[in-house]
Each structure stands twice: as C-alpha cells, then as structure tokens.
Amino acid sequence: MALSELVSPVMNPLEIVHLSKSYPNTPVLRDVSLSVRAGQIMALLGPSGCGKTTTLRLIAGFEFPDSGTVAINGQVVASAAVRIPAEERRVGMVFQEYALFPHLSVADNIAFGLKGSKGEKLGRVMEMLKLVALPDVGERMTYELSGGQQQRIALARALAPQPDILLLDEPFSNLDVALRGQMRVEVRSILKQAGITCVFVTHDQEEALSLADEVAVMLSGRVAQVATPQRLYHHPATPEVAAFVGESNFLPGVAHGETVECILGRLPLDNSAYGSVTILIRPEWLQLNAQNSQAHASIAWREFYGHDQRIGIRLVDGTPLVVRSTAEADYAVGESVGVGIRGTVQVFLDE
Amino acid sequence: MQITQTFRNTTLRMMLAFPVRIPFRLPSILQTMTVLIVALVSLPLVYLVVRALGAGQEGLSYLFNERTFTIIINSLVLTAAVVVAAALIGVPFAWLTARTDLPLRRVWLVGGLLTLVIPSYIGAMMYIAAFGPRGLLQSLLEPLGITELPSIYGFWGAFLAITLFTYPYIVLPVRAALLNMDPALEESARSLGLSRWRVFLRVTLPQLRPALASGMLLTALYTLSDFGAVSLMRYDAFTRVIYLQYTSSFDRHRAAILSLVLVVVTIGLIALERRVANKRHNYRIGVGCQRQMSPVPLGKWRTPALLFCGMLMIVGVLTPVAVLTFWFLRGAGEKSVELLQPTLNTISVGGMTAIVVAVLALPPALLSARAATRLNRWMVQFTYLGNALPGLVVALALVFFTANYLPALYQTLPMLVLGYSTRFLPLSIGATSSALTQINPRFEEIGRSLGLRPWQVTLRIIVPLARTGILAGMALVFLSTMKELPTTLLLAPTGFETLPTEIWTAHAQVQMSRLGGPALMLIGVSALSLFIILRQEKHR
Numbered sequence: 001m002a003l004s005e006l007v008s009p010v011m012n013p014l015e016i017v018h019l020s021k022s023y024p025n026t027p028v029l030r031d032v033s034l035s036v037r038a039g040q041i042m043a044l045l046g047p048s049g050c051g052k053t054t055t056l057r058l059i060a061g062f063e064f065p066d067s068g069t070v071a072i073n074g075q076v077v078a079s080a081a082v083r084i085p086a087e088e089r090r091v092g093m094v095f096q097e098y099a100l101f102p103h104l105s106v107a108d109n110i111a112f113g114l115k116g117s118k119g120e121k122l123g124r125v126m127e128m129l130k131l132v133a134l135p136d137v138g139e140r141m142t143y144e145l146s147g148g149q150q151q152r153i154a155l156a157r158a159l160a161p162q163p164d165i166l167l168l169d170e171p172f173s174n175l176d177v178a179l180r181g182q183m184r185v186e187v188r189s190i191l192k193q194a195g196i197t198c199v200f201v202t203h204d205q206e207e208a209l210s211l212a213d214e215v216a217v218m219l220s221g222r223v224a225q226v227a228t229p230q231r232l233y234h235h236p237a238t239p240e241v242a243a244f245v246g247e248s249n250f251l252p253g254v255a256h257g258e259t260v261e262c263i264l265g266r267l268p269l270d271n272s273a274y275g276s277v278t279i280l281i282r283p284e285w286l287q288l289n290a291q292n293s294q295a296h297a298s299i300a301w302r303e304f305y306g307h308d309q310r311i312g313i314r315l316v317d318g319t320p321l322v323v324r325s326t327a328e329a330d331y332a333v334g335e336s337v338g339v340g341i342r343g344t345v346q347v348f349l350d351e
Numbered sequence: 352m353q354i355t356q357t358f359r360n361t362t363l364r365m366m367l368a369f370p371v372r373i374p375f376r377l378p379s380i381l382q383t384m385t386v387l388i389v390a391l392v393s394l395p396l397v398y399l400v401v402r403a404l405g406a407g408q409e410g411l412s413y414l415f416n417e418r419t420f421t422i423i424i425n426s427l428v429l430t431a432a433v434v435v436a437a438a439l440i441g442v443p444f445a446w447l448t449a450r451t452d453l454p455l456r457r458v459w460l461v462g463g464l465l466t467l468v469i470p471s472y473i474g475a476m477m478y479i480a481a482f483g484p485r486g487l488l489q490s491l492l493e494p495l496g497i498t499e500l501p502s503i504y505g506f507w508g509a510f511l512a513i514t515l516f517t518y519p520y521i522v523l524p525v526r527a528a529l530l531n532m533d534p535a536l537e538e539s540a541r542s543l544g545l546s547r548w549r550v551f552l553r554v555t556l557p558q559l560r561p562a563l564a565s566g567m568l569l570t571a572l573y574t575l576s577d578f579g580a581v582s583l584m585r586y587d588a589f590t591r592v593i594y595l596q597y598t599s600s601f602d603r604h605r606a607a608i609l610s611l612v613l614v615v616v617t618i619g620l621i622a623l624e625r626r627v628a629n630k631r632h633n634y635r636i637g638v639g640c641q642r643q644m645s646p647v648p649l650g651k652w653r654t655p656a657l658l659f660c661g662m663l664m665i666v667g668v669l670t671p672v673a674v675l676t677f678w679f680l681r682g683a684g685e686k687s688v689e690l691l692q693p694t695l696n697t698i699s700v701g702g703m704t705a706i707v708v709a710v711l712a713l714p715p716a717l718l719s720a721r722a723a724t725r726l727n728r729w730m731v732q733f734t735y736l737g738n739a740l741p742g743l744v745v746a747l748a749l750v751f752f753t754a755n756y757l758p759a760l761y762q763t764l765p766m767l768v769l770g771y772s773t774r775f776l777p778l779s780i781g782a783t784s785s786a787l788t789q790i791n792p793r794f795e796e797i798g799r800s801l802g803l804r805p806w807q808v809t810l811r812i813i814v815p816l817a818r819t820g821i822l823a824g825m826a827l828v829f830l831s832t833m834k835e836l837p838t839t840l841l842l843a844p845t846g847f848e849t850l851p852t853e854i855w856t857a858h859a860q861v862q863m864s865r866l867g868g869p870a871l872m873l874i875g876v877s878a879l880s881l882f883i884i885l886r887q888e889k890h891r
Contacts, residue, residue, distance in 0.1 A: 062538055063645065086541040087550075093542040099535035103557040112553075113543025161543060 011074045013038050013197040014059065014165055019068035021054055028054045030221045032068070036165075036214075041191055041198045043212035045205060047244065051221040052201045056167050059199065060093050061086035073164050092158030092196075096170040098150045100142035106153055107138035113161040128156040132190055148179050155187065159194055166191070168200035172207055184211050205245050209233065217241050233282075235270075239348050242280050249281040249321045255347055263315055265294030270344040277347035283310065283324035285342050288331070293338025297321070299331045313339065380805075382727065384714035389733045391711075392773045395740060395748030396614065399607050402751060406604035414608055423612065426588040429509060429581070430574045430620075436514045437570045438563065441521030444663065446551075447656055448522075449529040452646040454653075459660040460526075464885070466667035467519045468877035470834045470851070472579025473870050475512035476858055477671050478503055479583060508584035515667050517573050521566035528562035529555075547647065560627070568624040575617055576741030578837040583858070589613040590743045590837065603751055610744040617739045672874070675867045682864025689848070690868045697849040698876065700764070701832040704771040705779075705825040711772060712779035712824065717809070719780075720787035721795075731780070738777040745773050746841035767842040771832050778831060779824040786820020787813065826884045833877050850876075 014036040021029040029051045036042045044052040057063045059070055061077065061084060069079040072091065077084040100109050110128050111121045129135050132152035142150060151171065158166055171187065172180045188211050191198050202208050208215045209229040216226045225237040236242035239250060253262035255273040260266070262279055287293070288311070297313040300320065304327070311323045311331060321339070331337065403410055413419065447453050448460045481487045482503040489500055502508075536558065540550045578590040585591075589609060596606040649656055719731040737745070749770050753761040760766050790813065798808040814821070836851045843852060850873040857866040 060538070060542055062541075086538070087544050087546055089542075090544070091542055093539060095535040095539060097533065097535060099533060099539045101536060101540075101554060101557075103560075112540065113545070157539070157543070163542075167542075 012036060013073055015071040017069050019058060019065045021058065021065050028221055032223050034216055034223060036197055036199060038197055039195050040213045041211060043208035043215045044199065044201045044218055045208040045215050046218035048203055050218045052218050053169060056169055056201050060091050060167055061089045090164045092163035092166045094154045094158050094168045094171060096173055098154040100150055100154060102142060106140050106142060109142060109153060110157045110160050112157060124160055128160050131193060132156045147175050148183055151183060155190060166196045166198045170202055171200055217244060239278055247283050247322060251279045253277050253279045260347055263295060263317060263319060264339060267341050268344045270346055273347050273349060276350045278350060280346045283322045285345065286323040287340045287342050288323060288325060288337045290340040293340040295339045297337055297339050299333050299335045299337060301333060381714045381718050385718055385730050388711055388715060389730055392734055392736050392776060395745045395773060396736060398748045398752045399611055402603060402607035403611050406608060410604055410608050413605055422587055422589055422592050426575060429588055430571050432510050433514050433574045434567050434570050437518040437521050438567060441518040442525055445522045445525040445529060449526045450647050451649050453649060453656050462664040462668050463519050463522050464881060465878060466516055468874055468881055469516055469671055470579060471513050471516040471577055472583060472836055473671060474516045475580040475583040477674055478508060478512055480674060504585045506586055509581045509586040512580040513574050513577055517570045520569040520573065524562040524566040525559055528559050532558055564624050564627045568620060571620050572617065578743050590741060593743060597747060606747060610747060613741060613744060614739060621739060675870045678863045679867025679871055682867055690872060693848040693850050693853045693869060694872050696847055697833060700767060701829045704768050704832045705829040707768055708772050708776055708779045708828045709821055709825050711776055712783045716780050716783035716787055720784045734780060735777045737774045742774050742835050743837035746770050746838040750841055762844045764844060770838045770842045771835065775828045775831050778827045782820050782824030782827060783817060786817040790816045823884050826880045830877055830880045833873060
C-alpha cells in the first residue's frame with residue numbers, strides 16, 4: 001500500500017496544503033488549503049487582489065509557492081523540495097483572453113499539445129470540435145471566430161491532451177453580458193461531458209454560484225469558506241463572506257437560544273446561539289406589511305426590475321434596510337409599512 | 352409648407368456641407384504641400400532615370416555585362432550573409448536581455464545600443480588596424496616569425512565590420528516584440544506540455560516574424576547602402592564601384608545605371624519584407640495592465656550567455672573606443688588637431704537637417720494619420736522613397752543635377768541639407784505620424800468647436816500633443832546625419848569640414864593620430880542624441 005493512500009484514503013485529483021506566497025513586501029497567499037474531488041468544478045471567488053489568480057498560477061506551475069505543497073493525483077508537484085515545471089504537470093489552462101495562437105489555424109491550435117501520428121491527432125481534433133459543438137471551423141484562423149467561439153476553441157485546446165485538471169482564469173469576463181449566461185450553460189455541459197476536474201477563478205458571484213459544484217471564497221489571501229453554492233448563500237461562515245456573496249442586511253442583537261432579540265423584535269434562529277451577535281438578514285427574508293410584523297419603517301427608495309424589486313426602508317431609529325419583494329407589491333416613497341421576517345435568520349457570534 | 356421646405360433645404364445643405372467641406376478643406380492644403388515634398392524627394396531618382404536613359408545602347412550593354420552581374424551578386428551575397436549573421440546574434444541577444452535572469456541585463460542592453468552610434472566605417476578602420484597588414488596582431492606575432500596574415504580585405508572584412516555594428520537593428524524590434532507579447536500564449540503552450548525550447552520554436556518565434564522581418568530589412572538596407580566599410584575593405588559592392596566610377600572615370604552614365612540597379616534591388620527587398628511581414632494583426636485581445644513575465648532562469652547557460660554578451664561588448668564598443676582613445680592620446684602631443692570647427696559644423700548641419708525634416712514631415716504625417724484615403728496613402732508612400740535610396744545615390748544625383756542645371760547651388764550648404772533631408776525624411780514621418788495617431792481626434796474637434804481654424808488647431812493642439820514624437824524623430828534624424836558618410840563626402844561645400852569627412856581624410860592619409868579625436872567626438876555626440884531618443888520613448 002502506497003504511503004499516499006495511507007495519508008488520504010480517497011485520493012483527490014487536486015490537494016493544496018498550507019500554501020503561502022508573497023511578492024516583495026506584499027503577502028499574496030496565506031496558508032491556503034483546498035481539495036477538489038474528481039470530476040468536480042470548483043470556483044475560486046473573491047474580489048480583485050485576493051490571491052485567487054496567484055493560486056491558479058501556482059497550480060498550473062507558472063509560479064512556485066514559498067511554502068506548502070500542491071499535489072496532483074497524489075503526486076507532489078510543488079513543495080519546498082519539489083518544483084515540477086508547468087509542461088510536466090498535465091494541467092490544462094484556459095486564459096482570460098483565450099491566448100489562441102494567431103499563427104495557427106483552429107485545428108492546429110487544438111492539435112498543439114497532442115502527440116502521436118497525424119491521423120490520431122486529426123481524430124482527436126475532430127472529437128474535440130464536436131465536443132464544443134463547432135465541427136466546421138477547423139480550417140479557419142482563430143481571429144475569424146467570434147468571442148464565444150474563441151472561448152470554446154480555447155477549451156477544446158486545453159482538453160485535447162486529456163489533462164488531469166483544467167484551470168480557467170476569469171473565463172467569461174471577455175464576453176458581453178448577453179453571451180455570458182449562454183456560455184455558462186454550454187461550458188458547464190462541456191466540462192461535465194468531459195468529466196474533467198476543474199478549477200476556475202472569478203470575481204463574479206453569479207458566475208461562481210451558477211457554474212461551480214463547490215465555491216471557495218477567498219478574501220485577502222485566505223480561504224474564508226468552501227461550500228456548495230446553496231450552503232454558501234444560506235449559511236455563510238463569516239459576516240465578510242455574507243457581505244461578499246449576495247446582498248446582506250446586518251443588525252446587532254442578543255441571542256437567547258432559539259431566538260434573537262433586536263430592533264425588529266424577537267426573531268426565530270436557524271441554529272441556537274447565546275449572547276451578543278450580528279444578525280444576517282438577506283433582503284428576500286424580509287416581508288413588508290405581513291401578519292407577523294413587529295416593527296415599523298418608512299419607504300426610502302424603490303428600484304423596480306420587472307420580475308421583482310428592491311425597496312429601501314428606514315426603521316424608526318433611522319437604520320436603513322434593503323428588502324427584495326415580488327413585483328406586484330406597490331409602495332410609495334414615504335409610505336409607512338410594517339416589517340417582518342419570513343422563516344429564520346442567521347447570526348454570527350460577536351468576538 | 353414653407354417650414355418643411357426650409358427644413359429640407361437646411362438638412363440638405365448640412366448633409367452636403369458636412370461630408371464635403373470640413374474633411375476636404377484641411378487635406379487640400381496638406382495635399383498640395385505633400386505633392387511638393389514628393390516632387391522634392393523624387394528629384395534624385397527622376398534625374399537618375401533621365402541620365403541612364405541618355406546612355407542609350409551603350410547603357411544597355413553595360414547593364415548586361417558580366418561585371419555588372421558580378422557586382423549585383425557581390426552585394427546580394429554580402430547582404431544575405433550580414434542579415435543572417437545579424438539575426439543569429441540579434442535574436443538571442445534580444446531574448447537574453449528581455450526575458451531571462453541574465454545578470455547586468457541593462458548594461459548589456461545599453462552596450463548594444465551604443466554599438467549603434469559607432470558607424471561601420473569606424474568599425475572597419477578598427478579591424479584593419481588590428482588585423483590588417485602591419486597591424487596590431489601582426490606586430491604581436493612578428494617575434495614568432497609570422498610575417499603574413501590571411502587578408503582582412505574583401506568579403507570577410509566587410510562582413511565582419513557591418514555585422515558587428517548592425518545587429519542592434521534586429522535587437523530593437525525583436526526585443527520590443529518580446530516585451531509586448533501576450534505572456535498567456537507561451538504559458539498556454541507550456542501547460543499543453545511543451546518544453547521551453549520547443550515553446551520558443553513553435554510559439555515565440557512565429558510571433559516574432561513581423562518584428563524580425565522589419566529588423567532584417569533595416570539591416571539589409573544598411574548593408575546595401577553602406578559605403579564606408581565596403582570601400583575600406585575593398586569589396587566590390589555597388590556603392591564602392593559607383594563611387595569609383597564617379598571619382599576615377601567621372602563616367603556619369605555608368606554610375607547612374609549602377610545606381611538605378613541598386614535602387615531596384617533595394618525596392619525589391621522592401622517589397623519582400625512587406626510580403627513576409629504581412630497579415631499584421633493586433634494579437635493582444637486583453638485590456639488592462641500587462642502582467643509581467645517572470646524571467647526565465649538560465650541555470651547552467653548563464654556563463655555562456657555572459658560570455659556571448661561580453662564578447663559583443665568587447666568587439667562592438669570597448670575595442671573601438673579603446674583604440675580611438677589610444678590614437679587620440681598619441682596625437683594629443685603632436686600639433687593640435689582642429690576639432691572644434693568640424694564638431695560645430697557637424698552639429699549645426701545635423702540640427703538644420705533635423706528642423707527642416709521635422710517641418711517637411713508634418714504635412715505627410717498629418718495626411719496619413721487624419722485623412723488616410725487611398726490617394727493620400729499613395730502620396731505618403733512616395734515620401735518614403737528616401738528609404739530606398741542609398742545616401743551615395745542621392746548625393747550623386749544631386750551633384751550631377753546641380754552641376755548641370757544649378758551650378759550656383761553646386762556644393763553649397765542648402766544642397767547638403769537637401770541631400771540629408773531626402774534620405775532621412777521617412778524617419779521623421781514615421782515618428783511623427785505614430786505620435787499623431789495616438790492623439791484622440793476629439794481634441795481637434797473640441798478645438799474646432801471652440802472656433803479655431805484648421806491651421807490653428809494644427810499649431811495649438813496637434814503639434815504640442817505630438818511634441819515628444821516629433822522631438823524623437825528629430826533626434827533620430829540628427830543621429831543619422833551625424834553618421835552619414837557618402838552624402839557628406841560628395842555634397843559638403845569645399846572647406847566645410849565635418850567629423851565624418853575629417854575621419855575619412857585622416858584614414859586615407861594614414862594619420863591615425865588625427866583620427867582619434869573626431870571619431871571619439873562623433874561617438875560622444877551620437878550617444879548623447881541616442882540618450883535623448885530613449886528618454887523621449889520612456890515618456891510616451
């Protein structure tokens with residue numbers, strides 16, 4: 001029995017342990033640990049400068065960590081003693097700007113990392129073109145393609161040599177908004193068809209939540225939370241994560257086991273807690289003029305979106321809150337309303 | 352009804368007025384000026400054609416004789432050899448200074464650039480002094496009983512002298528291309544499993560093609576038009592033979608015919624480069640700040656790389672400067688060498704040329720940047736003619752022309768400036784128009800909307816905004832004028848000594864101690880103007 005199996009009985013395709021990296025005078029990563037299970041898509045989500053791209057480049061092998069290890073399929077590729085260069089890692093990469101070779105045709109781009117006879121290469125190229133649903137563009141030059149097509153070809157090129165892991169750097173940031181939603185669905189279906197283990201970097205929470213199986217939220221060089229998109233949204237680990245993922249209202253309060261006392265009255269908790277806490281209330285958890293309203297507020301502003309709307313309210317003590325409500329409800333600015341809670345709220349214990 | 356009619360009239364007038372009046376009035380003056388400039392720079396070529404045609408039957412037989420053929424082959428072989436060797440030196444040098452962890456990278460780079468300010472004829476003089484008959488090497492070997500060395504003269508001497516002083520023409524564009532290249536391209540290739548060496552061959556090199564082609568063209572043009580090195584090395588390339596025809600036999604027809612053949616070869620090379628470097632696209636798709644490429648560790652290749660760069664510095668900069676300093680010091684004891692007047696002459700004629708050329712360059716540069724219609728682009732192309740005309744050819748044509756038609760202007764300062772200007776106008780147009788295209792046209796529109804006339808917009812908005820580019824172009828012209836030998840030799844008024852003519856005369860009279868001072872001065876002033884160019888570029 002190999003040592004690695006003793007250490008971790010289920011070998012994950014990607015294991016990152018205690019990774020740290022700093023550039024002159026600026027720490028970029030502090031003690032980052034992550035593991036990605038086979039066939040999973042993980043998003044590294046964070047604001048710019050949080051270290052997510054550096055993490056990706058450390059996995060790819062374009063840079064090396066100051067301390068910590070990166071292991072791919074149980075083999076250590078980066079540590080204090082080991083420095084396997086990018087070309088020997090079998091890690092595919094899709095760049096933000098796709099980086100298709102402008103001097104080669106689409107087919108030659110896809111065949112670039114392939115080994116073997118001409119016939120074998122051609123077969124694989126056709127296979128990949130079919131996978132990305134662009135079977136007829138092989139003869140074209142890359143600059144003749146649209147942005148969405150270029151992205152799919154970049155994906156095909158990275159997948160062609162059957163890498164162990166695929167990395168994507170801000171994959172949709174170069175596409176216009178209308179195309180983004182469509183490409184997210186297509187890319188997810190291509191990745192799932194290929195069954196590849198995948199890590200992608202994004203600062204767009206919508207992208208992370210809709211595309212990934214698991215999301216790692218990175219804030220100032222640390223991993224703040226790793227969770228499924230649903231869990232991340234409904235049970236953020238810290239107020240910072242809650243503030244970064246989705247919209248949040250925070251209120252101070254005192255928890256008494258199953259309930260919490262605050263300016264909105266006594267609210268039910270989803271997990272028991274005691275003492276001084278910060279309460280997280282997502283805008284859609286708030287209800288206006290409902291039966292259980294315990295507090296009063298006035299309407300401060302309104303943004304109508306069509307399918308729903310955001311309403312700004314001001315409590316009697318002046319505290320502003322954001323409410324997300326159905327499109328039917330009609331309120332006038334200045335109108336006085338009752339404020340209540342739908343379901344339970346979440347709290348973070350104060351330090 | 353009447354309102355509708357009035358409305359229709361005004362819209363019609365507006366529709367007519369806008370597309371026709373505003374864009375048209377500005378270029379029409381510019382077009383006239385550009386046509387005049389084209390006429391001025393094409394004067395030498397037109398005159399050469401007239402001369403050559405005047406030779407008639409005799410000219411044809413001269414064109415097709417074996418000797419002419421040999422000269423063409425000589426020039427082409429030399430050019431090809433220099434270009435290939437310069438690329439083999441220049442590409443690794445550019446890569447080492449741009450992409451690796453080589454120690455002292457900036458030192459090597461500055462050294463490489465300094466090589467550019469040493470004219471190849473001074474290089475050739477060094478090599479003759481070192482390796483020629485009764486030279487340095489022979490005197491060292493004489494005690495060993497070796498009294499004769501393989502001759503430095505001929506192909507190898509010319510090849511060495513030109514290659515070692517022109518490889519920076521390849522370094523500059525290739526280095527710029529390496530620095531501008533999207534790092535993601537090479538990283539993609541590596542993540543697809545290619546080693547660094549294969550990434551270089553399969554991704555980097557193909558991306559360098561346009562830059563390499565333009566660098567090779569510059570080197571080829573330099574080699575073809577080089578007069579000093581081939582003459583000193585007694586290699587029968589075009590320029591040497593043309594000059595001999597002119598000085599010894601004063602045979603104008605033959606000189607004119609050979610010059611035309613040289614022009615045709617040059618234009619052929621330019622056309623070839625256009626083909627090779629075609630399909631230029633802006634490959635960088637990404638916007639925002641450019642990620643710095645982490646330098647490639649050289650590892651065990653560090654020592655050979657250092658040796659390579661060190662050798663280039665020794666051969667290209669240190670040896671010439673050391674030998675010149677030695678000669679200068681040896682001459683310093685003897686009767687004083689007139690250095691001040693030639694220096695002032697060189698600087699003033701260079702400065703005059705830079706100003707004249709900057710003014711002449713503005714109309715065509717404005718045309719190509721702001722009104723790039725088909726016709727205008729063609730006219731601007733014509734102003735680039737000087738690029739294809741070797742200095743010797745321009746000078747010779749102007750000598751013949753003035754001697755025949757304008758004897759009053761023969762060997763006068765205006766003619767000398769005209770000769771330089773014809774040749775270096777393209778440098779200035781290039782720098783100016785690239786500065787102009789970076790100016791947002793909205794600034795000009797704001798100027799117009801605030802009531803400025805087109806010429807006021809040009810003077811008060813465009814020229815100030817393009818100032819750095821124009822100045823860089825002027826410094827480049829000044830630098831080129833400093834180095835230019837054949838134009839100066841043929842067109843300078845009698846008694847008007849410049850640094851190149853002083854150097855040339857001293858060498859011809861084998862008075863090396865009189866050569867050191869002017870040569871060092873030439874290199875110093877050139878280095879200063881190069882420094883100004885580089886500083887301007889950093890500000891851009």
